[in-house]
Amino acid sequence: MTDKDDGVFDMGAAENADLVRRGYEAxxxxxxAALGELFAEDAVWYAAGSGPLSGKKQGRVAVLAYFxxxxxxxxxxFQATVQDIVGGxxxxxxxxxxHAENNGKTLDVATAIAFVLRDGKVVEGREFFEDTxxxxxxxA
Structure with a gap:
């Protein structure tokens, strides 16, 4: 972590990747509960697609309700099997x-999620699916 002149601590790439990895584990x-601790209270999540769960989730409570x-x-x-985490x-x-299963249907798609982290918390997540x-x- 580095301390900028404004007193805000920025986490480095390795710390950011570790936080995201802990999020996947939770x-x-x-x-x-553990996952919620990693999200800022005003976090925003963008669920990909145009289905019933798609769209913007505003605030930690809404993000956790979506999950x-x-x-x-x-x-x-539903499981999100990590292939790699690229920290920046x-x-x-x-x-x-x-991967998920429901009523005889199976979902198995490659996914990427871009996370924005600030002060050791996830403040934004954006999903990208191989086949939205x-x-x-x-x-549905």
Whole structure:
């Protein structure tokens, strides 16, 4: 971490990647309490596509409710298998394989999430799916 003149601490690329990795671990364990600790209160999440779960989620409570809905709609089967985490000073990218099952349907798509971190918290997440239409159909 570095201390800028304004007293705000910036985390480096390695620390940002570690925070995102801890987030994936909490998500896949279904530990929304631990996951919530990693998000800023005013965090924003952009869920890809045009399906029923798509769109902007404003605030930590809304983001966690969205994650809970992913679990509920997949009977707890949704997993984000990390392929790689690329840490940067301003953005950290999680590259994952998203897998879920629901009512005989299977979702298995490559996904990337661009995270913006500030003061040791996730302040923004943007999802990018290899096949957004397939993901929309699965969650419908």
């Amino acid at each position: 998500f896949n364990a279904g530990n929304l 809970g809905e992913l679990g509920a709609r997949s009977q707890g089967s 000073e301003n953005h950290t990218v999680g590259i994952q394989q998203s 239409a397939r993901a929309d159909e699965f969650w």
